Amino acid sequence: MDPIFSGDTLSQWYEAFTHWLFWEVLTPAQVVRTTMQVPAIVGAGFVSWWVHDFVHPVLEERVRRGAYTDLYERGLLTLVSLVFPVLWALGLWFSIAVSTQFGWSHDVVWIASNLVVAWIIIRLASILVQDPVWSKMIMVVAFTIAGLNIVGLLDPTLAFLDSLAINIGEVRLSVLLLLHGMLSLGILLWVAMLASGVLERRISELPNLTPSVQVLIGKLFKATLILLAVVVALTSIGVDLTALAVFGGAVGVGVGFGLQKVVANLIGGIIILMDKSIKPGDIIRIGDTFGWVSSLGARYVSVETRDSSEYLIPNEDIVTHQVVNWSHNNALARLKVQIQVAHDSDVRRALSLMVDAAAVPARVLDHPEPRALVVGFVNGLIELELRFWINDVQNGTHNISSEVMIEIWELFRTHHIQVPVPQRHVYMDSVPPRRPLSEDAPDDLLVRARALPGSPTG
16 A cells, blocks of 8 residues: 655645745735735725625615515525625726726736635525535535635645545545545435425325325435435446445345344335325324324334424334324224213213213314213212214314313213212221130131131131
């Protein structure tokens, strides 16, 4: 393997840099020309900022008062933020025109104007990238490349990065090649994510596809585009794709030993999307978790509860455990309320009152109509059950059951239907002091004595 840094390479690069610095940049004539052009650059920037302070607030206020969508408003605000660099570029161009008219040197002003124009173009291109981190990163990289190209240092920089290389077998791996691959992969992944997002939005507008099928098509298309982007990026830097066979075997071994849960969740997600058992918007209960499905992911199902908590349930648990889907086929759901009355109560009257109580809350449906039944006799009490229907499970089940039970309690109190309170009776017997029993005592008395705790014969 050849070393990345060699003494000859560093020496040559240092000599070239010092020659350029002292014989082209820091010459007395160049210093004088630069010093004379600095006031024009600074003055144009100062005037542009002064005008910007008056123009920018007015334009920003007009954009915010307009009835625009979030994306469109964000784009307009980005354009408004470019008022200062646009004014500065106009001022620098005016300085170049004046210098040309009088035959003055303006090479430094020309470089500054090109840098400002590159700033404007890069900022406009970054509007397409909504993530602020990636947007700033792209802007910094692109501005660095533009700046090096304007001052004439791009080719020497690329040559220096290409010289920092190592040889691995027949493959030459340089810093420039790695940066090229990373840049290509980033751009291709961004394009893939952008294209998949557009496709998912288009698919979600198709009325003939169920939500689960829409999510499945979107996820498959997204995975295909990402895989294609990785393959193209590796090919662009000269990686032989046949070498990935060894990597694929290693991944297979890793899946067999350490990634079983991950693969199980991925396969479980595909099964959920294909069998349409759960779709976004369904009301489900798994274990103690009750809520509606907000999204279906490749690894988990996101369930949002009524207290604004979001549970990320692995797909494997959804497939292997019992799941109650309240809205699988329709939005109707039947709830049950049980209550006990005394054995001497008017049962038919109690059943009628329970049906009347169910008609009071607005959420209880009239069709199917509520029904009250006798379900059993428990400990001398009569157990009744009220069954009623709702079609808005997403608004909760315990709250509507509570409302119905309150109405039943009030009607029972009004019509003197007794709801018994559990009671316990404790009887205490005084036991006389124990005396030894003779053999002549009756047999039944001897038996009771032996049965007493702590007796010598018990």
